[in-house]
Amino acid sequence: LANRMFHPEDTIVNVDGILIGGKKIVLIGGPCSVESEEQIVRIAKEVKEAGADMLRGGAYKPRTSPYAFQGLGTEGVLDLVKAKEATSLPVVSELMSIDKLDEFVQYVDIIQIGARNMQNFDLLKAVGRTKKPVLLKRGLCNTIEEWIMAAEYIMAEGNPNVIFCERGIRTFETYTRNTLDLAVIPIIKERTHLPIIIDPSHAAGDYKLIESLSLAAIAAGADGLIIEVHDDPENAWSDGAQSLKPAKFNDLIAKGKAIAHVI
Ligand code: PEP
Ligand code: MN
Numbered sequence: 001l002a003n004r005m006f007h008p009e010d011t012i013v014n015v016d017g018i019l020i021g022g023k024k025i026v027l028i029g030g031p032c033s034v035e036s037e038e039q040i041v042r043i044a045k046e047v048k049e050a051g052a053d054m055l056r057g058g059a060y061k062p063r064t065s066p067y068a069f070q071g072l073g074t075e076g077v078l079d080l081v082k083a084k085e086a087t088s089l090p091v092v093s094e095l096m097s098i099d100k101l102d103e104f105v106q107y108v109d110i111i112q113i114g115a116r117n118m119q120n121f122d123l124l125k126a127v128g129r130t131k132k133p134v135l136l137k138r139g140l141c142n143t144i145e146e147w148i149m150a151a152e153y154i155m156a157e158g159n160p161n162v163i164f165c166e167r168g169i170r171t172f173e174t175y176t177r178n179t180l181d182l183a184v185i186p187i188i189k190e191r192t193h194l195p196i197i198i199d200p201s202h203a204a205g206d207y208k209l210i211e212s213l214s215l216a217a218i219a220a221g222a223d224g225l226i227i228e229v230h231d232d233p234e235n236a237w238s239d240g241a242q243s244l245k246p247a248k249f250n251d252l253i254a255k256g257k258a259i260a261h262v263i
Contacts, residue, residue, distance in 0.1 A: 001155040002148055002162070002192040011193045013133050013161045015109050016090040018053050020133070020163055021195030025260045026224030028092055028197070029249050030056035032239035033069065034076035037083075043246070044083035047229050050250035051257075054109070055080070055089040056226055060096045061238060062116045069237045074100075077107050084109075092135060092226070098126045110135050115167055115202070118142055118150050128157025135226070137165045137199070140178070144187055151194065164188055164196040165226060168203030177205025177242070180213050185220040197224035201242045207233065210244055211252050218259045225256065 001007075012021040020026050029047035034040045034057040044055045059076025061069065072079065080091045090109035095101065096117065104111050110133045117123055118139035127134050134154055138147050151162045166185070168178025180203035188196045200213035214225050230236045230243035244252065 001160070002151045002194055004191060004193050007193045009193065011160065011195065013163055013195055015054070015133050018090060020197070021223050025218060025222070025256065026054065026197065027052045027253055027256065028054040028056050028224065028226040029229040029244075030092075031058075031230045031236060032201075032228050032243065033058045033061055033237045034072055034079050034093075035237050036072075037079040040076075040079045040083045041086045043229060043231055044087045044089055046231060046246035047249065048087045048089055050229075050246055051253040052089065052249070053224075054092055055083055055087065056092045056112075056228070057083070058094050058238070060094055060100065062094070062096060062114050063238070074103060077103055081107050095123070095127065098123055101126050101130070105130050105132055109133070110163070112165075113137060113150075115140050118147065121153055124150055124153040125157050128154040128159045131159055131161065133161040133163060134159065135163050135165050135197070137167050138169065138181075138184070140170050142169070144184060144191075148188075148192060151192070162194050163223075164192075164194055165199055166196065166203075167199035167201075176203065176209065178203050180204070180217075182216060182220050185217065185222050189221060195223040197226055198222045199226045201226075201228040201239065201244075205242050207242055207244050207248070210242070211248075211255070214252055214256060215259055218256050219263060221263070227252070
């Protein structure tokens with residue numbers, strides 16, 4: 001179903017009127033974690049001001065340590081709804097478990113399947129039984145073939161609204177958090193008709209690298225970017241080191257749009 005051979009034209013995923021996979025690149029910004037209603041509403045206004053099309057924010061967090069902050073849960077999802085009401089930005093958030101699916105169908109505009117759940121086949125089938133757009137992140141150690149098959153799991157259940165998201169893979173290199181595989185952009189576009197966006201934040205792990213990776217991704221033909229933005233990165237509850245401040249995010253959007261205009 002994802003195969004370009006049987007579906008030559010590009011799929012455009014419509015999220016509340018925002019088109020992913022169309023002519024314009026889509027820019028998604030926001031904190032790794034929702035920390036409070038006040039925090040997410042404030043950052044939502046800042047990312048909107050910077051020119052973002054959508055807001056991200058995690059309410060259920062797949063943390064390496066069970067003792068690290070696990071997310072605000074339902075409260076965080078409801079805080080995202082407040083941020084959407086304040087800005088009209090559609091929201092993207094990660095679903096980790098099938099038992100929260102109804103909550104996500106009701107309140108979230110794009111369901112994110114995180115890298116660690118890329119091959120959680122029951123979860124893929126469950127989101128496949130909805131019509132919600134799904135942002136399918138590439139697994140930490142998964143091949144392109146496995147990633148496309150994960151999309152196939154969602155589509156086989158009847159949901160055609162799948163968006164790929166490359167967020168870096170594990171390699172021998174430890175200087176960066178992960179290694180951003182930019183070759184997937186033309187490969188996914190050749191093999192499938194689905195949109196692909198890039199997450200430079202989890203790929204790099206370091207805010208200083210975000211701009212270069214983002215601009216390269218746009219030049220390589222990505223349909224958009226999802227970037228972690230925090231107005232107080234030093235005190236962020238997760239992923240502060242890779243989060244851009246709103247002013248830097250604003251500069252990046254201006255440069256990104258300029259490159260998108262040229263290619
Ligand atoms: C995230 O988006 O904050 C996240 C945990 O991403 P990934 O699944 O790519 O690690
Ligand atoms: Mn994160």
